[in-house]
Amino acid sequence: MAPSPPHQDTRSRLIESAILHFAAKGYDGTGIREIAKGAKANSALVTYHFCGKEGLFLEALKAVFSRKTSPLTGLQPPLPADAPGARQAALEGLRAYLRAFITELMFCDARDPLDEAAMVLMAREMQSPSEAAAPVLMAHIEPYVTYLMACLSLLRPDLDEEALFLMGNSIQGQVLHFRNSLGIIRLLRGNPAFPEDLEKLIQHFIGFSLRGLGVPEAFPQPRN
Template identity: 60%
Template sequence: MTPPPPDLPQDTRHRLIEAAILTFAEKGYDGAGIREIAQRAQANSALVTYHFGGKEGLYREALHHISDRKASEVASLPPPPEPGSPGAREVALQGMKAYIRAFVTDLMSCPAESEVDAAAMALIGREIQMPHPVSAPVLLEFARPYMERVLALLRVLRPDLDPDAHLRMTLSIQGQILHFRNSLGFIRLLSGDPDFPKDLEVLIQHFTDFSLRGLGVPEAFPQTRP
């Protein structure tokens, strides 16, 4: 039996992953080469094959590294209620509000302070728009808990709708927030305010109200009920 390869020193591993993020963000998966990444990391290109299984393995590891860079507010939320359980509708309503707050907070707190941070955001943005077959399993692993949480909340809040309608509503809630985050630079240009949004609470409340009105949850707005 062939013994497993020795552990890669953390410093070298970190340099290779950061070099991969920078290179993949610039050139995409197909345009980036192992030798180029290794040279950027000041490491031997053989290490990529030896420790990551080649370019595919390094690409997946780079995406995992990006998704694990910070703790998720969404992951810390309590589980959605079961349909029909006592008080489920009110719990689901508060759960949807908490989810939108946590999702906005997660996205808006993504770092963009360094060249690697900016490249990481660009790489994820590209993958969201045009997922590469190599990245698909990682993207699904990352996104599935978000989607499943919203779908579970909708099954309580809108039990009258079929699964296709639940999916469309989930995509609408996620999409408006993702579009805002991915287009933030252009939105700031349009608004003429380089620091927009100055008050994150206002943005969170807007997305919450917009989503709940679109979902048709009248008890979320008792002051407007006849």
């Protein structure tokens, strides 16, 4: 029968509509009535269920961040310190990380409008986090940073913390830029703005990152 309490229905319908509308026109550009209409609900319910527009926005953000299962699932836990083969493990860990990051986080199902909207919302929040949303954002991102930095410090033990941070920034930056600046990239290149073949993209990012990081294995052997 799936009776499912009707109030839960409207609640989630409101959140879903909010994600779509906030992504499309921003927080200030979106009206409560608009969202309610999209959810086939009364606008007063926003206040009732979420204590107002801002509460709904926050709830929508939480939903967006927890929507995608963390790409880190399935990756080996923080690497062993200086066990034998630690370096090789870190290398594979970084490769796996980038693959997971790109596939699961960056490239959603373009045919699912809700998925698309979620990405737009996340990107916007990363660029200029709303005060209220900062904790949610941080909690979601922190594990990625930790994992990545662990790999980097194993691969380049000669670098200090600041240099490692710059490496991490450059690696993440490529991929995030690719997602966040799709707007301008599309303007410059037209559609499709990137290779249909996702694997080609992944290989590029992995190769560029490893070379940039200064991992000898990734660099073409000099002819002699």
